[in-house]
Amino acid sequence: MESLDGRVAIVTGSASGIGKAVVETFARANIKAVVLSDIQAERAEAVAANVRDAHGCETMVAAIDVSS
Numbered sequence: 370m371e372s373l374d375g376r377v378a379i380v381t382g383s384a385s386g387i388g389k390a391v392v393e394t395f396a397r398a399n400i401k402a403v404v405l406s407d408i409q410a411e412r413a414e415a416v417a418a419n420v421r422d423a424h425g426c427e428t429m430v431a432a433i434d435v436s437s
Contacts, residue, residue: 373400384412396420402427408434
């Protein structure tokens, strides 16, 4: 994957499954920051903490139901 240095992404459904995998992939590609949005804020916070600790990218969690 191409380097994502300096880029910022918003990932919906980021607490588990494909969304979580996308966040982790972006972090490995040196993204600057990721906004994790999910209806399950506590699980998204855990993913964000893991990404910060493992890859040092900035994170923010937004408790959002994108279906409404």
